[in-house]
Amino acid sequence: MRYLLGGFRRFVEEMDPSAEKTAGEPNDSKSNDYFDTIEDEFGIKWKSLKDIIASEPYVSTHFMLGKSDNKIAYKASTWEIDPDSITEHGAYIRIKPFKGMRTYLKGNKINTDVPDTNKYYVTREELLKLLTTAWVPPAPPPGGDMGGGPLS
Numbered sequence: 595m596r597y598l599l600g601g602f603r604r605f606v607e608e609m610d611p612s613a614e615k616t617a618g619e620p621n622d623s624k625s626n627d628y629f630d631t632i633e634d635e636f637g638i639k640w641k642s643l644k645d646i647i648a649s650e651p652y653v654s655t656h657f658m659l660g661k662s663d664n665k666i667a668y669k670a671s672t673w674e675i676d677p678d679s680i681t682e683h684g685a686y687i688r689i690k691p692f693k694g695m696r697t698y699l700k701g702n703k704i705n706t707d708v709p710d711t712n713k714y715y716v717t718r719e720e721l722l723k724l725l726t727t728a729w730v731p732p733a734p735p736p737g738g739d740m741g742g743g744p745l746s
Contacts, residue, residue, distance in 0.1 A: 628722050629682075640682060647725065648677035651690055654724050659689075659714045666705060667698040673724070676713060685721055686713040 632638050638646070651674045658665045672690040679686035691709030699705050716724065 627718075628726050629718075644680045645677070648675040648680050648685070650674075652725065654727070657724060659687075659716075660712075665700065666710065667702075669696050669698070671695060671697070675721075679713075679715075682718065684715060684717040686715050687721075687724075688713045 626634065629640070629643060632643060633640065651672050653670065653672050654668070655670045656668075657671075658667050660666050668689070672692060673687050674690055676686040676688060689710045689712075691711075695709070697705040697710065
């Protein structure tokens with residue numbers, strides 16, 4: 595029994611993250627993001643990575659683009675990165691219009707303008723969010739679910 599407790603004590607001491615145990619370890623103040631992790635884990639350097647991510651169109655849901663006073667909400671839209679604009683700080687993206695595409699203006703008013711051909715600058719953080727966020731369903735209506743269950 596004494597042997598088992600001694601082993602457990604040694605385990606706890608090894609797992610202790612106190613300052614004494616971590617004093618000799620380097621302190622990385624820069625947090626890694628998705629791009630940094632790809633480079634670290636797969637060895638893909640930024641020059642190659644930017645060419646890879648700019649070569650494909652993407653589909654995202656429930657995102658907004660535009661200036662703060664004139665934002666357009668995109669329910670489910672295809673977009674692409676302008677390959678000549680991508681840097682480590684961000685990129686210009688453009689929407690790829692398709693038949694049946696729906697966008698919304700302030701107040702959830704449907705946008706009836708011609709398809710959006712503007713380019714929008716997104717920061718690195720915004721680009722990462724567009725690339726890594728999966729489909730997000732809309733919030734449930736206030737007051738809970740209004741049906742959908744079996745009929746009685």
